[in-house]
Amino acid sequence: MSAQMEEWHFPAGYDQSYLPDPSSPYWFPHRETMDPEERNAAVLPRLREVMEYAYANSSFYKDKWDAVDCKPADITSWEAFEQVPVVTKAEMRQAQADHPPFGDYLCIEPTDVHHIHGTSGTTGQPTAFGIGRRDWEVIADNHARILWGMGVRPGDTVFVAALFSLYLGSWGAMAGAERLRCRVLPFGAGAQGMTSRAVNWLARLKPTAFYATPSYALRLAEVAEQEKIDPREFGLKVMFFSGEPGASVPTVRKAIEDAFGATVIDCGTMAEMTPFMSASATAGTPDGMLLWQDIVWHEVCDPDTFRTVPFGSEGTPVYTHLERTSQPMIRLASNDLTRWVLEDNPCGRTYPKLPDGVYGRIDDMIHIRGENVYPTEVDNYLRGVEGYGGEHQIIVRRTGSMDEMIVRAETTHPEGRRSEFEQRTGSGLQSFLGVRVTFESVDANTLERAEHKSRRVVDEREHTKR
Numbered sequence: 001m002s003a004q005m006e007e008w009h010f011p012a013g014y015d016q017s018y019l020p021d022p023s024s025p026y027w028f029p030h031r032e033t034m035d036p037e038e039r040n041a042a043v044l045p046r047l048r049e050v051m052e053y054a055y056a057n058s059s060f061y062k063d064k065w066d067a068v069d070c071k072p073a074d075i076t077s078w079e080a081f082e083q084v085p086v087v088t089k090a091e092m093r094q095a096q097a098d099h100p101p102f103g104d105y106l107c108i109e110p111t112d113v114h115h116i117h118g119t120s121g122t123t124g125q126p127t128a129f130g131i132g133r134r135d136w137e138v139i140a141d142n143h144a145r146i147l148w149g150m151g152v153r154p155g156d157t158v159f160v161a162a163l164f165s166l167y168l169g170s171w172g173a174m175a176g177a178e179r180l181r182c183r184v185l186p187f188g189a190g191a192q193g194m195t196s197r198a199v200n201w202l203a204r205l206k207p208t209a210f211y212a213t214p215s216y217a218l219r220l221a222e223v224a225e226q227e228k229i230d231p232r233e234f235g236l237k238v239m240f241f242s243g244e245p246g247a248s249v250p251t252v253r254k255a256i257e258d259a260f261g262a263t264v265i266d267c268g269t270m271a272e273m274t275p276f277m278s279a280s281a282t283a284g285t286p287d288g289m290l291l292w293q294d295i296v297w298h299e300v301c302d303p304d305t306f307r308t309v310p311f312g313s314e315g316t317p318v319y320t321h322l323e324r325t326s327q328p329m330i331r332l333a334s335n336d337l338t339r340w341v342l343e344d345n346p347c348g349r350t351y352p353k354l355p356d357g358v359y360g361r362i363d364d365m366i367h368i369r370g371e372n373v374y375p376t377e378v379d380n381y382l383r384g385v386e387g388y389g390g391e392h393q394i395i396v397r398r399t400g401s402m403d404e405m406i407v408r409a410e411t412t413h414p415e416g417r418r419s420e421f422e423q424r425t426g427s428g429l430q431s432f433l434g435v436r437v438t439f440e441s442v443d444a445n446t447l448e449r450a451e452h453k454s455r456r457v458v459d460e461r462e463h464t465k466r
């Protein structure tokens with residue numbers, strides 16, 4: 001088995017000089033196209049191996065599993081694996097408070113940490129990510145492999161337009177592109193005037209590939225337009241995104257495709273799960289995300305029991321590292337929502353797929369008068385409306401005993417046509433969502449644009465609770 005699974009061992013380590021045959025769409029042809037049952041059969045003992053490693057090298061996992069009498073050696077079936085308790089972000093924060101700075105799930109010597117990243121920490125204490133040198137190389141290798149699958153090739157110029165600091169997204173994209181022998185432009189984002197400079201550099205350099213958050217790509221298109229530059233002139237071929245829903249939200253995806261004339265690829269799990277591109281679309285299967293199950297083991301689970309749901313069903317992603325030796329995550333609960341399927345993928349890879357991407361977080365879902373609304377549904381609807389100005393806010397408030405949802409959207413229509421626009425869009429949105437909505441419009445370019453991940457929901461009910 002392992003002879004066929006190219007370079008399949010734990011701890012992982014890859015031949016850094018390897019590049020596939022230029023004519024191959026696959027980096028590791030066998031691993032990517034093998035019978036999924038056979039792949040799963042190779043993954044199960046690997047999961048046991050990773051668990052044995054974590055048990056031996058971290059008091060975090062040892063204590064957690066001892067408490068429920070879960071022994072790595074007993075993980076001989078999927079049934080057994082699904083009963084391994086999930087890891088939550090709160091547990092990691094606690095472990096880092098008790099064992100600063102990396103927590104007692106680090107599993108390597110603190111001196112072997114090669115990169116430190118972290119959560120943005122806008123709420124509460126940030127979590128530190130400590131990634132070992134060897135792991136960083138393996139991450140780069142995995143990301144290079146996935147970028148190859150997207151159609152990126154050695155010598156291509158890759159423009160990275162996301163924050164370069166604690167955020168792992170940009171660094172992970174860069175590491176992969178470097179390993180693929182691309183020319184990387186780590187442009188960054190977020191500083192004053194940077195978007196307009198990005199337009200200038202893109203127009204001059206004409207890169208092949210581009211990485212950012214979907215919100216930021218749309219922002220960039222707006223700024224280009226203000227500067228009378230057509231983003232299609234950048235000549236981008238592949239645009240890959242992570243960080244938030246968008247690249248799999250149909251109207252958002254189309255808006256990006258139309259603006260830039262490039263293939264839009266969705267990818268991304270969580271920073272803790274780096275190589276976070278292990279969920280990613282490919283050149284041959286550009287929609288949704290494939291789950292590269294030999295890099296990270298992805299489960300879609302019932303959010304209450306954390307047992308895997310059948311293909312075709314909705315659930316929450318739960319992730320397990322197959323190759324990390326530093327801070328390995330074993331059944332990390334994401335709190336996101338998605339649906340998975342197993343079907344023939346046009347690219348020939350035999351991985352399961354998230355056909356609608358990851359469409360929201362459980363805690364971002366708006367519960368209103370007994371209905372659930374995903375903020376991405378509002379985005380999806382508005383983006384398809386003629387005269388939409390490009391940005392919106394969702395305000396949820398309690399008036400008397402009733403919850404009320406107000407959607408405030410920008411419009412390009414002049415004053416005289418506002419009331420018709422408001423009426424039409426308001427009633428359309430209401431029937432699309434199936435809940436009552438108060439709809440208001442404001443001038444285009446008046447709501448704040450995201451330089452990173454957008455935050456469009458203002459839940460005033462939470463504010464009154466505090």
Ligand code: 8LE
Binds near residue numbers: 168241244270357359
């Ligand atoms: C829908 C994956 C990365 C490094 O880009 C990232 O954003 O990691 P981070 O900051 O730990 O945030 C992870 C969360 O962002 C996920 O739990 C999910 O809610 C959201 N997210 C990331 N990528 C996507 C996404 N949501 N589609 C995506 N492609």
